[in-house]
Amino acid sequence: xxxxxxxxxxxxxxxxxxxxxxxxxxxxxxxxxxxxxxxxxxxxxxxxxxxxxxxxxxxxxxxxxxxxxxxxxxxxxxxxxxxxxxxxxxxxxxxxxxxxxxxxxxxxxxxxxxxxxxxxxxxxxxxxxxxxxxxxxxxxxxxxxxxxxxxxxxxxxxxxxxxxxxxxxxxxxxxxxxxxxxxxxxxxxxxxxxxxxxxxxxxxxxxxxxxxxxxxxxxxxxxxxxxxxxxxxxxxxxxxxxxxxxxxxxxxxxxxxxxxxxxxxxxxxxxxxxxxxxxxxxxxxxxxxxxxxxxxxxxxxxxxxxxxxxxxxxxxxxxxxxxxxxxxxxxxxxxxxxxxxxxxxxxxxxxxxxxxxxxxxxxxxxxxxxx
Amino acid sequence: xxxxxxxxxxxxxxxxxxxxxxxxxxxxxxxxxxxxxxxxxxxxxxxxxxxxxxxxxxxxxxxxxxxxxxxxxxxxxxxxxxxxxxxxxxxxxxxxxxxxxxxxxxxxxxxxxxxxxxxxxxxxxxxxxxxxxxxxxxxxxxxxxxxxxxxxxxxxxxxxxxxxxxxxxxxxxxxxxxxxxxxxxxxxxxxxxxxxxxxxxxxxxxxxxxxxxxxxxxxxxxxxxxxxxxxxxxxxxxxxxxxxxxxxxxxxxxxxxxxxxxxxxxxxxxxxxxxxxxxxxxxxxxxxxxxxxxxxxxxxxxxxxxxxxxxxxxxxxxxxxxxxxxxxxxxxxxxxxxxxxxxxxxxxxxxxxxxxxxxxxxxxxxxxxxxxxxxxxxxxxxxx
Numbered sequence: 001x002x003x004x005x006x007x008x009x010x011x012x013x014x015x016x017x018x019x020x021x022x023x024x025x026x027x028x029x030x031x032x033x034x035x036x037x038x039x040x041x042x043x044x045x046x047x048x049x050x051x052x053x054x055x056x057x058x059x060x061x062x063x064x065x066x067x068x069x070x071x072x073x074x075x076x077x078x079x080x081x082x083x084x085x086x087x088x089x090x091x092x093x094x095x096x097x098x099x100x101x102x103x104x105x106x107x108x109x110x111x112x113x114x115x116x117x118x119x120x121x122x123x124x125x126x127x128x129x130x131x132x133x134x135x136x137x138x139x140x141x142x143x144x145x146x147x148x149x150x151x152x153x154x155x156x157x158x159x160x161x162x163x164x165x166x167x168x169x170x171x172x173x174x175x176x177x178x179x180x181x182x183x184x185x186x187x188x189x190x191x192x193x194x195x196x197x198x199x200x201x202x203x204x205x206x207x208x209x210x211x212x213x214x215x216x217x218x219x220x221x222x223x224x225x226x227x228x229x230x231x232x233x234x235x236x237x238x239x240x241x242x243x244x245x246x247x248x249x250x251x252x253x254x255x256x257x258x259x260x261x262x263x264x265x266x267x268x269x270x271x272x273x274x275x276x277x278x279x280x281x282x283x284x285x286x287x288x289x290x291x292x293x294x295x296x297x298x299x300x301x302x303x304x305x306x307x308x309x310x311x312x313x314x315x316x317x318x319x320x321x322x323x324x325x326x327x328x329x330x331x332x333x334x335x336x337x338x339x340x341x342x343x344x345x346x347x348x349x350x351x352x353x354x355x356x357x358x359x360x361x362x363x364x365x366x367x368x369x370x371x
Numbered sequence: 372x373x374x375x376x377x378x379x380x381x382x383x384x385x386x387x388x389x390x391x392x393x394x395x396x397x398x399x400x401x402x403x404x405x406x407x408x409x410x411x412x413x414x415x416x417x418x419x420x421x422x423x424x425x426x427x428x429x430x431x432x433x434x435x436x437x438x439x440x441x442x443x444x445x446x447x448x449x450x451x452x453x454x455x456x457x458x459x460x461x462x463x464x465x466x467x468x469x470x471x472x473x474x475x476x477x478x479x480x481x482x483x484x485x486x487x488x489x490x491x492x493x494x495x496x497x498x499x500x501x502x503x504x505x506x507x508x509x510x511x512x513x514x515x516x517x518x519x520x521x522x523x524x525x526x527x528x529x530x531x532x533x534x535x536x537x538x539x540x541x542x543x544x545x546x547x548x549x550x551x552x553x554x555x556x557x558x559x560x561x562x563x564x565x566x567x568x569x570x571x572x573x574x575x576x577x578x579x580x581x582x583x584x585x586x587x588x589x590x591x592x593x594x595x596x597x598x599x600x601x602x603x604x605x606x607x608x609x610x611x612x613x614x615x616x617x618x619x620x621x622x623x624x625x626x627x628x629x630x631x632x633x634x635x636x637x638x639x640x641x642x643x644x645x646x647x648x649x650x651x652x653x654x655x656x657x658x659x660x661x662x663x664x665x666x667x668x669x670x671x672x673x674x675x676x677x678x679x680x681x682x683x684x685x686x687x688x689x690x691x692x693x694x695x696x697x698x699x700x701x702x703x704x705x706x707x708x709x710x711x712x713x714x715x716x717x718x719x720x721x722x723x724x725x726x727x728x729x730x731x732x733x734x735x736x737x738x739x740x741x742x743x744x745x746x747x748x749x750x751x752x753x754x755x
Contacts, residue, residue: 064587169675199433200614200658204671211668226587233660233669253666270592273662274620274644285593287557 016091017052018220019106019188023085024049024075026068030292044291046071046244048085053188053220058210060223060235060252062267066288068244069224073190076222077108104134107181111193113173117165123149123176124161130183148179152209171202178209189213192224207234228271232256237324240264243288243299246318250325260327263300298330306331310338394463395608396422396445396494396576401458403437403444412679414440414453416632419706422576422608427599429623429640430612431655433676437632438612442578446494447478447486455479464493464575492522495569499581501561505553511539511564512549515571522572538567543597559590566598573605580612595622617659620644628652631677631687634706638714639737646733648709648716650692653730686719694720694728713737 025047029040046068053059053076061069075082078098087094094102110116117126127145131137138144142161149157152175165173174194181189191210195203211234213219225231231238232252239249240263248261259265262284269280283305289295295302301311310330319332330338403415415437422428432438443449445460460478476489498504506514515535519526526534536546542563553561562582569577579598583591599622602609613619619626619640626643628636628651636649647653654672674691677683683690689699698719706717712735720727 064589171675199676200616201433201655201672202675204658204660204669205673208668208670228588229660229662232662233666256662266589268662270588271662272588272615272618272621272659274617274656274659275661275663276621279596279621280592282589282592282596285589287559287590 017054017088018090019076020050020052020088020091021072021076021082021085022050022088024072024082024087025084026071026075026080027083032292041292044244044294046075046082049241049244049246050085051239051246051249053222055187055220056214056218057236058214058221058223058234060225060231060238061241062225062228062231062238063241064226064267064288066243066291067241069226069241070192072241073108073192073222073224076188077106077190078102079108100134104136104184105186106188106190107184107186109174109177109181109189109191109194112197113170113177114165114197116177117173119165121164122161123163123165123168126176126180127161127183130180134184136184144183148183151182151213152176152179153205154179169202170198171205174198174206175209178206178213182213186219188220188222190222190224193226194223195230196225196227203230210234228256228267229273240267243294244291245299246328247300248325248327248329250322254322254325260321260325260332261300261329262304262306262331264327266303298328308338309340313340393424394421394461395424395465396420396610397459397461397463398441398445399459399461401441401444401460402456403440403449404454404456406452407454411454413682414632414679415444417458418629418632418634420445420610420627420634422610424575424608425602425606426625427602427609427611427623429619429626430610430629431614431616431619431626432629433614435631435676435679436629438629439580440632441629442580442610442612445478446490446496446578447481448496462489462494462576464489466493466575491518491569491574492572493574494576494578495572495574496578496580497562497565497569497582499584501558501565502553504565505561507553510550510552511535511556515549515568518568518571534571538571539564541570541601542567543593558586559594562586562590562594563597566594566601570601570605570607574607576608576610578610578612581614582611584613584615591618616655628655631679631682633687633703634715634717635688636714636716636718637706638735642714642735642737646735648714648721648731649718650694650720650731651688654691686717694731696720696725698725 026045028043028045030043032039032041049068049072051059061072063069071080074080076087078087078094081096089102089105124145127148128137128141131141131144145161146157149155149160154160154172154175168176194210195206198206207230210221210223214221223231223235235252237249238252238255240247240255240261242263248255248259248264255264256268259268266282266284269282284300284303286303289299289302295312297312297314298304298316301307304311308330316328316330317333318326318328320326321332398418398420401415401418402413404411405414406412418441420428420441430438430442440449440453444453444455449455458479462476462478464476465473476485478486481489505511512532512535515538516531519531519534532549535549539546539548544560544563548556548560548564556564583594586594611619611623620643623640626638626640627634628649630651636643636647636652643652644656647656657669658671660669672691677687685701686699686703689695692699696719704717704719704722706715708715709721719725720731
């Protein structure tokens with residue numbers, strides 16, 4: 001397996017993203033008050049999040065609970081519909097609803113393999129069902145299933161196909177869940193915290209399997225996690241979310257070695273690190289804000305150790321700190337432009353696309369689907 | 372009543388004699404089964420753990436390794452079908468009320484009255500899920516009130532409230548949160564309230580069973596910092612149970628690693644991290660991707676944790692062990708001291724004429740002057 005070969009210093013395999021979210025925004029209605037004074041308030045779960053998944057790369061979405069990372073994954077999977085923004089597959093906007101052809105190409109792996117597999121059916125049933133639904137069941141279903149189980153390293157396949165979920169360990173169950181997602185030959189895999197329910201000693205096995213799928217089958221993978229160390233290990237690009245917004249995006253080693261946003265710095269300082277000689281000092285204690293009444297301007301400003309006047313007045317623009325490295329932070333804006341008079345110019349859009357596409361787009365490179 | 376700082380024990384370089392110095396909780400040869408007879412699952416087998424005064428002892432292991440069972444059995448909180456089948460748990464009590472009697476209580480043989488005297492006032496527990504541990508239908512303040520009314524009957528109602536406010540402030544919350552119900556608090560605040568409650572009677576021992584596992588990293592770090600600060604001020608000993616070995620290395624003075632109900636290795640945190648002696652510890656340490664340096668492919672540990680109902684013969688880790696020998700398949704190794712180093716390992720590779728792989732023979736940092744953990748503790752204490 002070649003993690004080193006996938007170092008972000010090299011160009012992404014495909015510049016043109018397979019799946020892209022542009023300006024994704026989702027509000028949830030929450031009930032407020034009681035009786036005749038009750039009403040609904042809006043919870044700003046995700047606002048203006050753009051991200052692109054390219055074939056043969058792993059993009060990691062990192063954030064604390066409540067930061068909106070799962071909501072973004074679900075919008076990309078079209079399990080929920082965004083209130084604003086678009087999901088684009090191969091550059092084409094996907095129509096509302098969840099067309100079956102879309103579901104076939106974009107598959108999701110969920111956090112809890114104990115809940116995502118039907119306890120009364122054998123593994124074989126879980127793998128055959130998507131094939132039948134998508135009319136992909138060919139002549140020799142057993143050969144297809146054996147191949148799937150082999151791809152997720154469940155050997156001998158014949159034996160695993162007849163097992164019930166309760167006969168499998170957590171790691172094996174998650175492998176079945178991944179095999180099920182792979183059964184319809186998707187091009188995009190959205191993995192929502194795929195290892196956080198598993199034992200520490202088997203997590204790397206699942207992460208290595210995802211890395212393998214990226215390298216061998218050129219899948220575009222979204223890895224949603226709260227564990228920034230595992231994101232650094234697996235992902236090519238890390239996108240950090242805070243309170244429903246993207247705060248920083250960069251190639252993974254760069255982001256962890258040289259974080260530009262104060263929130264990312266806080267997250268890294270708080271992460272367990274046995275190599276650390278000194279106890280870390282946390283700059284920006286406290287908790288994420290309420291998303292029903294989020295702070296004005298930058299959502300991190302009430303906790304931020306570097307907060308300036310402009311931070312509470314205007315949302316920060318997305319600033320390119322280095323090639324492929326963007327941070328949504330006023331600290332990286334030219335001081336002359338950090339003016340508080342918000343009327344003078346409209347606030348820039350909080351996030352721009354994270355991949356800078358070359359002006360002269362190369363002819364479409366389409367990856368053949370795996371067979 | 373106020374929180375008087377207990378003089379913290381002066382840390383000294385770790386010598387073999389010191390491992391046994393001033394123990395507060397001694398667990399000897401403890402065994403726990405789930406169920407009876409032939410169907411019994413041996414969840415904990417002959418474990419020895421010694422917690423010293425003022426120490427943070429980390430108990431690491433994967434789910435099902437028996438780490439929580441061990442701790443819960445030691446303080447007699449194990450529920451049926453758990454059965455303690457053998458062993459001894461000695462609690463050497465030196466109550467805070469100065470001049471209180473020094474006594475040794477055998478917790479496994481103690482009667483209800485004796486347990487009641489010790490529980491919470493001398494040994495308290497913080498569980499992973501504070502939402503389940505707190506009473507949902509009364510306020511946090513009412514729960515403090517309950518606790519103090521029973522254990523500190525001399526306090527008046529207003530004194531109890533003041534004490535509640537004081538405890539809440541100690542863990543970084545405001546006193547008005549006493550009027551909140553547990554569902555009105557965030558996960559971090561609930562766990563803080565739980566810690567405040569565990570400290571209310573100034574216990575000598577605190578058992579922390581995955582206290583921060585359900586929390587976000589920033590909150591986790593804040594709570595752990597607070598906890599360690601309180602430990603330095605109040606001088607309680609902590610048994611910290613977690614699956615997160617990388618966190619434990621930063622936090623604990625000494626670490627015990629469990630696998631399939633048995634202790635695999637015991638060493639100071641720095642020694643365990645820099646020079647693991649047991650293949651399982653070595654594998655576990657290589658399950659946490661590093662935050663620095665070049666990204667390299669890592670393998671984790673092959674296979675999966677064993678089913679306690681059908682344990683492999685011999686050493687339970689041998690099917691996953693890259694260095695397994697013939698002997699490992701037949702006989703289970705006991706936890707023995709590695710000649711004079713003050714650390715213990717349960718592995719055949721360190722006995723007889725077996726060749727120790729280079730990976731398990733790295734130089735032990737403890738043999739070169741004081742341990743980093745001790746220096747850290749000392750620095751922390753000096754700043755206060």
